[in-house]
Amino acid sequence: MVIRIWDKRCLILPSSFFATTPFSNWTIGSMNLTTVVLFDVDWSFPVKEARRELARITAASPHWDGKAQHLQVTDAVGPYLRIRATASAPNADSWWSLQCEIREGLTGWVARHHPECVPTMRLSRDPVPPGPPPEDATMAETIVQPTPLKPLPRADDGPAVTVTRQPDRRRAPDAVWTDPEGVGNVSRCG
Numbered sequence: 001m002v003i004r005i006w007d008k009r010c011l012i013l014p015s016s017f018f019a020t021t022p023f024s025n026w027t028i029g030s031m032n033l034t035t036v037v038l039f040d041v042d043w044s045f046p047v048k049e050a051r052r053e054l055a056r057i058t059a060a061s062p063h064w065d066g067k068a069q070h071l072q073v074t075d076a077v078g079p080y081l082r083i084r085a086t087a088s089a090p091n092a093d094s095w096w097s098l099q100c101e102i103r104e105g106l107t108g109w110v111a112r113h114h115p116e117c118v119p120t121m122r123l124s125r126d127p128v129p130p131g132p133p134p135e136d137a138t139m140a141e142t143i144v145q146p147t148p149l150k151p152l153p154r155a156d157d158g159p160a161v162t163v164t165r166q167p168d169r170r171r172a173p174d175a176v177w178t179d180p181e182g183v184g185n186v187s188r189c190g
Contacts, residue, residue, distance in 0.1 A: 035089055050106065054105075058098075063095075064088070065088050069087040071084070071085045
């Protein structure tokens with residue numbers, strides 16, 4: 001049995017599943033597919049502007065079928081917003097190309113017009129000044145550099161450590177292993 005799932009792809013299930021499990025048919029009678037692009041941005045991200053940019057990107061794409069396109073904030077936990085952009089495509093080849101165009105277009109738009117929204121790792125509690133970095137700043141100056149790690153101590157840097165081995169409690173206490181001839185023939189005594 002072939003069913004169409006939420007993003008309009010086909011899912012093939014064995015017939016035995018339908019003989020034993022109730023289901024409802026939500027099939028849409030067209031061949032178009034919905035492409036999904038997920039990305040994370042800073043909480044200051046301008047969602048309404050991004051919706052207009054998605055509309056511009058999809059309208060300019062030969063891979064969009066003109067039926068649907070949406071941009072939503074699907075999560076806001078931790079330091080980032082999760083953005084979900086969707087658009088419909090007429091077939092699988094266009095589906096993939098449209099997905100790449102949307103991802104490239106939106107991430108490029110964010111980097112050019114809202115660089116303060118590009119996800120960064122904050123290493124201090126100092127507030128980040130709003131707005132883009134200064135025009136004369138190099139990329140190395142705008143990225144927070146992590147503090148170098150201290151090297152691990154070497155074995156000869158500290159006091160000597162003695163390792164003692166505890167007896168193996170799984171062995172019988174009277175078992176002794178010996179090598180009477182010293183030639184590697186080990187026999188069990190006891």
